[in-house]
Structure formats: C-alpha cells, structure tokens
Amino acid sequence: MSARVLQLVFMVTCVMFASSKSIAQSSSRRVSTDPIGQYQILKRVVRDTLIGDKEYPADTPGFGLFECPASLGYETGLRNRNGESQDDSLLYVARSFARWEWLFSASGYPRTLWASELAELENKTIAKYKRATAQTRKRARETDWFTGPELDGLETSLNLYRENHNKNLPSIHRGNTTECGDGEVFIKIDARPPGAKVWFLVEFYYMLCKAQGIDPLDMKVCDRWVEAATSVFAVAGDYRYLAVWPNGTKRTGLLQFNGKQFEGAVIRIRP
Numbered sequence: 001m002s003a004r005v006l007q008l009v010f011m012v013t014c015v016m017f018a019s020s021k022s023i024a025q026s027s028s029r030r031v032s033t034d035p036i037g038q039y040q041i042l043k044r045v046v047r048d049t050l051i052g053d054k055e056y057p058a059d060t061p062g063f064g065l066f067e068c069p070a071s072l073g074y075e076t077g078l079r080n081r082n083g084e085s086q087d088d089s090l091l092y093v094a095r096s097f098a099r100w101e102w103l104f105s106a107s108g109y110p111r112t113l114w115a116s117e118l119a120e121l122e123n124k125t126i127a128k129y130k131r132a133t134a135q136t137r138k139r140a141r142e143t144d145w146f147t148g149p150e151l152d153g154l155e156t157s158l159n160l161y162r163e164n165h166n167k168n169l170p171s172i173h174r175g176n177t178t179e180c181g182d183g184e185v186f187i188k189i190d191a192r193p194p195g196a197k198v199w200f201l202v203e204f205y206y207m208l209c210k211a212q213g214i215d216p217l218d219m220k221v222c223d224r225w226v227e228a229a230t231s232v233f234a235v236a237g238d239y240r241y242l243a244v245w246p247n248g249t250k251r252t253g254l255l256q257f258n259g260k261q262f263e264g265a266v267i268r269i270r271p
Helices: 003-024 027-033 035-051 088-106 111-131 134-139 148-165 203-211
Strands: 062-066 171-176 185-191 197-202 232-235 237-244 250-257 266-269
Touching: 027 035, 027 203, 035 088, 035 111, 035 203, 062 088, 088 111, 111 148, 148 171, 197 203, 203 237, 237 266
Parallel strands: 062 171, 185 266
Antiparallel strands: 185 232, 197 237, 237 250
C-alpha cells in the first residue's frame, strides 16, 4: 500500500473517530448509552445540588421513603431538547439513594444500622436496572426498581431501633413525603431589545453537564436546553437562562422559582 493511500486511510479514520466522539459527548447520549457508568455522576450531582449541607428539620416527626418524582424542583425525566426520554428511572434511583443516605444520617440513625444494608440494596437495584431492556426501563414506574423485602427489612429495623432506643428519632414509612403536582408557575419573559431568543435549562442539568466535563452553555452537547418559544413559560425550581440577540450578544444567569408568589412574574432580560 502506497504512502498516499495510507495517509488517506489515516485521515478518514481520524474524521470518523472525531465524528463518533462528538456525538458521544452529548450529555443525554452519555446517559442513554452508558447509564451504569453515569450513575455515580448523577448521584453526586443530586447530592451536591439538592442536598448539600442542609440539616434535617428537627420538628419533623417522620418521613416517607419515596417522593413525588418532580418534588425536588426539576423534571426527573432525563430528556434532551428534542423531548426524547433518556432513562427516566435512573435519576429517580440515584435521587432515592442519595436522599436515604442523607435522611438516615441527618435524622440521627446510627450508620452501623443502615449503611451496609442500604449499599446492598443499591447494588441489587443497579444490577436490576442493568439487566432490564430499554423498553422495560421506559415503561417502569420509578418505585418498581426497589425490591420490596429488602426495603421492608430496612424500614422495620430502623423503626425497631427507634422504638427500643430513641423515640425522639423520626418514624419511617413507605409512602410519599411530598404531594405530587401543582408545583409550576407561569412567568412572562420580557427580553429587550426585541428579537432575542431565550432558552432555559434546569439547574440540575446545568450542574450535570459540568460534572460530565461538558460546557453547560454549549447547547449542542449540553442538550437539555428548552427554548421559551412564547413570552409565557411554565417553571418550577431553579433554572439557568441564556438569551441571544440577532447581533450575537448573549446574557446568561440563574433564576429561582420556589413558590406560588412567582405566579405571573415578569422576568426582564437585558444585554
């Protein structure tokens, strides 16, 4: 084979590799093609952005193990900007285990009582998810991933410890802690001068892209930005916004909508 042919083959190979690499770098694609590899990243971002260093509320007598899928202020569906679902249940699983670790520890239950059992349950849950087909993952309800006996045993042992050693600890039950629905508010976007396009990205996904080593302002790879196609937009929780005017001017920032008092609020965006 001549040197010229070898050079052409090398160039074509490099182009193909670069092309496949750029596709694989998409945030949603990383999760959909390697959900198990991305699990710990999801869990870490949940822990950092939604739990942080907050303390367990002392006046709370008990808590449910499960939450409404959207109760933490962002959509649980890992969707890209085309609305394509990307393994909805995986984020719920990561959320649940991160939340349980925090709840059991922050509420005062000894780590020796729950850590090993919870880790075993997490490993079984991830293995169950890994074995499931793409269709099963898409159809499954969030709570379907947790096997009943193990979770029942953990709940029983913690409540038994509470009953015998410290009744001031919060009780634990299998129900939901939070109500579902009715969390969104509608805001009005006022971007001036006219002609700007405005996109919103749930703060969780902004932080997820950063954790994946992706520029969160690059909509081609951090691909869950949603354009506010009209001046009225439904929101719930924390968002990043990106406004782009026809002359190329950009403006970005953080917006927080946590409560009904934001219903009808006018968000003024200027260069």
